[in-house]
Amino acid sequence: MKVLKAGYEILSNISDGGIDELKHIEKIGRVCYKSEDKISEDGESAKRFVKMLIDRGHEAMIEHSSLTVKFIVDRGVSHELVRHRIASFAQESTRYCNYSNDKFGNEISVIDVTNGMKLDGKMSTMSSYDIANVLKEWNEAMMDAERHYLKMIELGATSQIARSVLPNSTKTEITITANYREWRNFFKLRVAKTAHPQMREVTVPLLKELKNRIPVVFDDIELEEK
Template sequence: MSTLKVKLIAHTPEPDKVVSMAAKLCYSHVGVEEMSEKMTNQEVDKFLSMLMSLGHESPVEHTSFTFAIEGISRACSHQLVRHRMASYSQQSQRYVKLSQFEYIIPPTIESDEKLKQIYVQAMDRAQSDYNTMVAELIKNGRTEKEAIEDARYVFPNACETKIVVTMNARSLFNFFEHRCCERAQWEIRELAYKMLEECKKSAPILFRKCGPSCYKGSCKEGKMSCKKPEISRNRIEQMELQI
């Protein structure tokens, strides 16, 4: 079994200030360097808060954030890469031989001993079948790389993966709106909240209002709304208290 880990390994320096300067430049007769020297933290907070309230998000694209993510399933990473305005580098099952693969257990199965036993047995079978196929393919004249890239097809969606993700802040706004929602699948929702926490630590003004649509105002899910906005609001408020 594997545990979800999210680490912000790089980001644009002073992201709040960078976005403020980029936006102010559109209306200023002075250059960025002179503007930077005069801009105080209070001015950044005031201007950026105003910018976000107006929904002017194009300057937000000037900042980017890179995350190292471990302990997510292939099922989760398949959802993650649907966010196309991003860059991804994922651990390859073609080049990395998984002699003992890690896997994710959904909470509903983890909490039921009978289901968990069935689940773990399925994971053990997948590992055993993978090992057998790799050995047989090599014995039949295939290279190890050829063997593992074909044998990997037996691995389940539960198989753990590692991935590095880079998104600009505007893409992250969209990601958090959709994936922090209570209607999002549980695993990518947990990932989104851990990423949001990292962003709030590094750019507190920029990500102050980030979260699902119900946190920012009204739910966009219409008739499919979970009708429980307090869940997301309470979670984000608790997160901010701990930062």
């Protein structure tokens, strides 16, 4: 059994300073106001324009954009990700992936819960002794699940049937494409302290990176790291 850390990878190319992305929205949005004459080459007008759109709630204009991110998370978190309806998805299939095959190392992969526990308001105050006991229990459950999964396949079950014993902690890769309006809605819900800690484990650093790489678009979304 492999125990992996959760993570993400931005698959879209983002231009230097994120300026091309803003210029694209500006070019489209200025059609509404017939203010194309205000476009400046350096991208400063684009920054001002996109900020104005967001401040006014004219967010339909920022739908003219696309961002693809691959998340490496557990199946519990991925169940939450796929609830976002204005997005497109591609997810590692537990029907078609047979983890007993050599290509998967004949073992299942699970996402480590340690970081999630640290971000969990209640668990973060537990003693290291109690935390170690919880982790030990989790680890045993994962090993048991793997043993049953591999045994079912050895006995002739297909992966799509044996998957029924895979735990929520099973590692999955899920690629999401959405426009900036949808990502904004996503981040407002999924970086908030009310979001699941293992969701926040990936969304908080992702939002932080996007704030650095694309000006204006995500600036007003609060980022509470703890």
